[in-house]
Amino acid sequence: MSLIRINEDLCKKDGICVQECPVVIISQESEELCPVVVPGGNDLCIACGHCVAVCPQGALDHASVPLESSPSIIKENVIDHQQAIQFLRSRRSARKFKNKPVEKQAIQELIEIARYAPTGSNAQEVEWTVFTKKEDLRKVSELTIDWLRKVLDGPIKDTMPSYFPMIVAGWDFGIDVILREAPVLVVASAPGEAGNGLVDLTIALSYLELAASTNGMGTCWAGLAQLALLHSQPLQEFIDLPEGHASHYPMMLGYPKFRYHRLPERKNPKVYWRE
Ligand SMILES: Cc1cc2nc3c(=O)[nH]c(=O)nc-3n(C[C@H](O)[C@H](O)[C@H](O)COP(=O)(O)O)c2cc1C
Incomplete structure (x- = not known):
């Protein structure tokens, strides 16, 4: 039995999972057909869950990374770039x-x-x-x-x-x-x-x-x-x-005794561009 199950009713045959799989074990013969796991694919799968995470339709399920334990990303909880910068800079x-x-x-x-x-x-x-x-x-x-x-x-x-x-x-x-x-x-x-x-x-x-x-x-x-x-x-x-x-x-x-109020500067990074 395949580790990855594709719900043919939900699958839009967009091939995203095929492009996303890091170990290339999902293939799709044509745009009219749903993707399938290649023979021997189970043994190569690293169970990263990318196939489950990337499918917009939720059409893929994985025995080791079940769809039902993979909640949807809540858009309102995504921090923006400025919040991320302050968050990362303020860790002490x-x-x-x-x-x-x-x-x-x-x-x-x-x-x-x-x-x-x-x-x-x-x-x-x-x-x-x-x-x-x-x-x-x-x-x-x-x-x-x-x-x-x-x-x-x-x-x-x-x-x-x-x-x-x-x-x-x-x-x-x-x-x-x-x-x-x-x-x-x-x-x-x-x-x-x-x-x-x-x-x-x-x-x-x-x-x-x-x-x-x-x-x-x-x-x-x-x-x-x-x-x-x-x-x-x-x-x-x-x-x-x-x-x-x-x-x-x-x-x-x-629990830290003190709070921090400023974001101290760091050295400039040395970057060697090979352009
Ligand atoms: C690998 C590593 C080892 C560290 N070891 C110590 C340690 O033994 N004692 C200590 O007080 N701080 C330690 N630090 C904290 C660094 O001194 C600190 O990250 C650095 O001064 C920058 O400050 P910040 O973490 O508040 O930004 C360590 C940090 C790293 C990444």
Whole structure:
């Protein structure tokens, strides 16, 4: 049985699905005939759902991407260009969080939205490990500091960024710049075999952080914890990512203490036009 079913009563034979399919498994012999899935097409289909999404008549259904779970795009909810520019420019990294937990459902909702990020070959292999206990986040920071101390005591210390000693000094002074007392740490990860694992999970985290900003939440990429996670066995054991997940990145999440009022400027992009 074909993964893709075409409702011949609704099909206008416009061939849009044929042109849209990224793996070219839908064909149409003539303008008088409805498209069909080519022999062997089921095995090549990446279940991206483009055929379902692009048909104006809703004439295509897909076993893995059912029409009934693919709602219509609501025109009134489409943001315009100026809104999009302000939305994207106003996202900030939060570094001070309210002493307020984030509801599990709110975290779950962000992860659900992050599912809609693109993934190489539509692999959708990003998984999530979520820490919400204060003592667990503290432990992640502590193990990161332990690793930093070791590096700063070792032979490669001169190759490390010059601000590393300040981070350790800050910790000893009672300031956690590793996770900044965020109430939640989400770690996105992907299997080692996933060719685009790190890219996929990075985009997913970007979706998550943009979505968080629309719901009163703030995020910050936990670059120092990531660095330690790449090298520190005690931290790897504590975070305990799913078996074989070689790609990962942690992100802080919480309710930001401060609001932002301006859109700071960035460097001009260097663009090499090859015209
Ligand atoms: C990969 C990555 C790692 C980062 N790691 C940290 C970090 O460990 N600690 C921190 O305070 N900010 C971290 N940041 C936040 C950057 O410093 C921040 O994105 C940058 O200064 C621009 O500010 P904005 O995000 O508010 O626009 C990280 C950002 C990225 C993309």
